[in-house]
Amino acid sequence: MRDPILTVSGLKKSFDLSQPFVTRLMKGGERRYVHAVDGVDFSIERGTTLSLVGESGCGKSTVAKLLMGLTRPTGGSIRFDGHELAGIRAGQPSVVRRRMQMIFQDPYASLNPRWRVARIIGEPMKSFATHPDPVARRKEVDRLLEFVGLSAADGEKFPHEFSGGQRQRISIARAISTKPEFLVCDEPTSALDVSVQAQILNLMRELQKELGLTYLFISHDLAVVNYISDQIGVMYLGRLVELASAERIFSTPQHPYTRLLLETVPDITMAHRDMDRPAGEVPNPITPPPGCHFNPRCPLVNDRCRAEAPAFRVHGDAQVRCHAVQEGRSDPKKLRKVG
Amino acid sequence: MALLSVENLTVAFPGRRGSVNAIEDVSLSISPGEILGMVGESGAGKSMTGAAIIGLIEPPGRIVKGGILLEGQRIDTLRPEEMRRIRGRRIGAIFQDPLTSLNPVLTVGEQLIETIQTHLRLSKAEARERAIDWLRRVGIPAPEARIDTYPHQYSGGMRQRVVIALALCAEPRLVIADEPTTALDVSVQAQIIALLRKLARETGVAVILVTHDMGVIAETADRVAVMYAGRIVEVGPVAEVLTAPRHPYTRGLMASIPRIGARPDVLPQIEGAMPRPDARPGGCAFAPRCPHRMDICGHTRPDLNGGATLSVACHLTEEVPA
Ligand SMILES: Nc1ncnc2c1ncn2[C@@H]1O[C@H](COP(=O)(O)OP(=O)(O)O)[C@@H](O)[C@H]1O
Ligand SMILES: Nc1ncnc2c1ncn2[C@@H]1O[C@H](COP(=O)(O)OP(=O)(O)O)[C@@H](O)[C@H]1O
Ligand SMILES: [Mg+2]
Ligand SMILES: [Mg+2]
Numbered sequence: 118m119r120d121p122i123l124t125v126s127g128l129k130k131s132f133d134l135s136q137p138f139v140t141r142l143m144k145g146g147e148r149r150y151v152h153a154v155d156g157v158d159f160s161i162e163r164g165t166t167l168s169l170v171g172e173s174g175c176g177k178s179t180v181a182k183l184l185m186g187l188t189r190p191t192g193g194s195i196r197f198d199g200h201e202l203a204g205i206r207a208g209q210p211s212v213v214r215r216r217m218q219m220i221f222q223d224p225y226a227s228l229n230p231r232w233r234v235a236r237i238i239g240e241p242m243k244s245f246a247t248h249p250d251p252v253a254r255r256k257e258v259d260r261l262l263e264f265v266g267l268s269a270a271d272g273e274k275f276p277h278e279f280s281g282g283q284r285q286r287i288s289i290a291r292a293i294s295t296k297p298e299f300l301v302c303d304e305p306t307s308a309l310d311v312s313v314q315a316q317i318l319n320l321m322r323e324l325q326k327e328l329g330l331t332y333l334f335i336s337h338d339l340a341v342v343n344y345i346s347d348q349i350g351v352m353y354l355g356r357l358v359e360l361a362s363a364e365r366i367f368s369t370p371q372h373p374y375t376r377l378l379l380e381t382v383p384d385i386t387m388a389h390r391d392m393d394r395p396a397g398e399v400p401n402p403i404t405p406p407p408g409c410h411f412n413p414r415c416p417l418v419n420d421r422c423r424a425e426a427p428a429f430r431v432h433g434d435a436q437v438r439c440h441a442v443q444e445g446r447s448d449p450k451k452l453r454k455v456g
Numbered sequence: 457m458a459l460l461s462v463e464n465l466t467v468a469f470p471g472r473r474g475s476v477n478a479i480e481d482v483s484l485s486i487s488p489g490e491i492l493g494m495v496g497e498s499g500a501g502k503s504m505t506g507a508a509i510i511g512l513i514e515p516p517g518r519i520v521k522g523g524i525l526l527e528g529q530r531i532d533t534l535r536p537e538e539m540r541r542i543r544g545r546r547i548g549a550i551f552q553d554p555l556t557s558l559n560p561v562l563t564v565g566e567q568l569i570e571t572i573q574t575h576l577r578l579s580k581a582e583a584r585e586r587a588i589d590w591l592r593r594v595g596i597p598a599p600e601a602r603i604d605t606y607p608h609q610y611s612g613g614m615r616q617r618v619v620i621a622l623a624l625c626a627e628p629r630l631v632i633a634d635e636p637t638t639a640l641d642v643s644v645q646a647q648i649i650a651l652l653r654k655l656a657r658e659t660g661v662a663v664i665l666v667t668h669d670m671g672v673i674a675e676t677a678d679r680v681a682v683m684y685a686g687r688i689v690e691v692g693p694v695a696e697v698l699t700a701p702r703h704p705y706t707r708g709l710m711a712s713i714p715r716i717g718a719r720p721d722v723l724p725q726i727e728g729a730m731p732r733p734d735a736r737p738g739g740c741a742f743a744p745r746c747p748h749r750m751d752i753c754g755h756t757r758p759d760l761n762g763g764a765t766l767s768v769a770c771h772l773t774e775e776v777p778a
Contacts, residue, residue, distance in 0.1 A: 127604065170496060172640055172641035172642065172643065198749070210573075280729050281498075282729060283729075310497035310498055310668060310727045310730075311497070311668070311670070311709065311712055311713050312497060312708065312709055312725065313497075313729065314712070314723040314725065315712035315713075315714075315716075315723040315726075316727075318714070318723055319722055319723055319725055322721075322722070337641070337642065338714075339711070339716060340714040340715055340716050341714050342718060343714060343715075343716050344714040344716075344719060344720075347629075358630050363719070367717065369717055377643055378642065378643065380715070381642050381643045381645070381646035381672025382642060382671065382716060383642075383646070383649070383669060383672050383674060383675045384671060384674060384675060385670055385671050385674045385710075385713065385715070398611050398612070398613050398641075398643070398644055399641070404747045445672075
């Protein structure tokens with residue numbers, strides 16, 4: 118990669134779900150952890166978009182929170198433009214933090230309902246002191262409102278006076294108010310209707326071009342990810358199983374889970390495919406299967422897959438975590454259907 | 457004869473400035489074994505239409521115009537206890553969150569057996585056999601063992617399968633499924649869609665499938681009704697509506713859906729937003745956003761007109777019959 122702005126390596130986060138120590142002493146019971154993020158590696162080229170896709174619970178939002186310093190990693194490193202972030206205490210604002218902002222899925226929950234929109238958008242400029250003067254700050258707020266397709270007069274209103282799509286525009290204005298270089302977008306259009314989603318996705322692409330932003334984009338919708346991404350990482354139970362360019366993921370998916378995901382996207386071409394096969398569901402993340410996490414659902418499974426976790430290896434111009442791919446026993450042509 | 461026909465149905469809620477119509481002049485019909493998709497953005501009136509059909513409009517909302525006929529019988533004027541008998545026995549329901557349909561303190565078997573015995577004349581042992589049979593049909597592995605377990609012991613996808621069994625076990629003629637796959641992951645959603653389609657084929661039950669997801673409609677439905685601002689703007693065979701939409705709203709909606717395989721620089725988008733029920737313009741509710749707006753659209757509301765299979769509510773298509 119020529120100029121990565123962000124490089125994540127061996128990133129891990131586990132949550133301790135055990136009963137308190139005393140309860141465990143009296144009632145027995147073991148320590149239980151959920152390995153929400155279990156060794157994730159990727160880098161993002163400046164000015165591009167890397168998307169993380171995967172089913173709910175695979176660890177996407179936890180990666181987002183780790184990058185934003187909202188929760189501390191259990192292990193691994195996060196390097197942003199040469200600065201190591203993994204050691205910084207959670208929540209601590211720093212010069213780097215101003216350069217990274219986040220947009221959330223729920224534009225209702227992420228805006229303070231009692232503040233006027235101008236105050237919401239101006240808040241980061243105040244706390245990071247990029248615009249300490251209130252008059253200059255208000256001028257900048259008005260400019261931002263128009264930039265994201267609202268009007269300066271909207272600054273006087275409260276969040277409840279806006280539709281879902283307009284609220285997401287407000288969140289975007291707030292996120293770009295400190296002139297960040299990097300935006301983490303956690304399912305920013307998942308709560309919106311498709312016609313509104315198109316407006317927001319177009320706005321995000323426009324902002325990227327105009328401001329040179331880098332995005333980490335999170336979604337469970339492969340078609341959305343296809344539109345917005347340069348690189349796509351597919352996650353399964355805390356691990357990346359495949360990472361490649363958007364073109365590659367869709368034209369020649371390699372990991373059996375990537376293929377399953379692509380096959381199960383509802384298709385507006387009305388193929389009426391027969392999908393009621395036992396393709397299974399994501400297992401409980403507290404007790405993931407040994408070896409490759411995907412092995413109970415995998416049509417290519419063998420004894421090695423059940424015992425030994427595959428490494429994340431370069432294969433062609435993708436990175437894939439799969440014994441079958443690495444051993445050359447995953448010819449997509451021979452494999453008519455996964456599942 | 458249509459299994460269900462809804463005619464000019466209007467549901468109103470009292471508002472601060474007079475009564476507000478949640479849905480207006482909704483007319484549709486469905487034949488036995490048919491899957492009718494209802495699609496549209498949130499607030500368009502899909503759930504309200506479904507709620508009116510099963511007699512579960514939340515007061516103070518009420519039907520102020522039109523009617524609902526099930527197998528020729530008027531059901532919108534029935535007393536609540538009569539309607540309760542129809543629900544379950546002749547009309548089943550599946551909702552987005554499986555937990556709203558399941559009782560957490562009863563086993564899956566107890567719930568199925570109770571529903572079966574309420575509506576069908578079967579002994580306890582026969583009802584239990586029937587319940588196991590339904591669990592097998594909806595794809596629950598080892599149903600003989602799992603029948604005596606509780607809903608929380610099932611995964612999300614398996615729970616929705618149980619809800620489907622519960623909706624179908626009294627052998628209704630019609631099922632209203634309101635966003636049945638929205639809470640599920642894509643790989644599970646695909647399995648539930650296929651299951652619904654298979655069961656409709658096998659049992660001849662008709663399904664009204666409410667969803668905001670055009671992909672789900674495409675994979676499941678035979679016909680689709682597109683709703684906008686409380687009205688049906690286009691209805692017809694899925695293949696026709698999705699590949700050659702006539703109404704400018706349907707066209708805009710279809711174009712704005714990102715697709716796998718295409719990577720345009722800009723997604724076609726419809727400007728603006730759907731008006732709230734108390735702020736709908738006179739004339740066609742889509743007119744302010746419509747790229748083909750004509751003078752008449754500003755003051756005259758277009759009726760749903762068309763041929764035997766496809767109908768569109770648009771002044772443009774009125775002039776150029778398809
Ligand atoms: N604060 C937390 N405490 C305990 N478990 C958590 C916490 N946050 C997330 N998890 C668990 O970590 C896993 C990954 O969650 P998340 O990152 O939210 O997934 P995704 O965003 O892909 O749906 C899930 O099993 C989730 O239940
Ligand atoms: N209890 C209620 N009181 C007043 N208005 C309601 C109520 N429930 C729904 N509505 C209105 O009815 C319209 C249709 O809602 P709904 O059928 O739930 O939409 P959809 O299912 O298409 O998202 C919306 O404008 C909504 O605001
Ligand atoms: Mg998440
Ligand atoms: Mg609804």
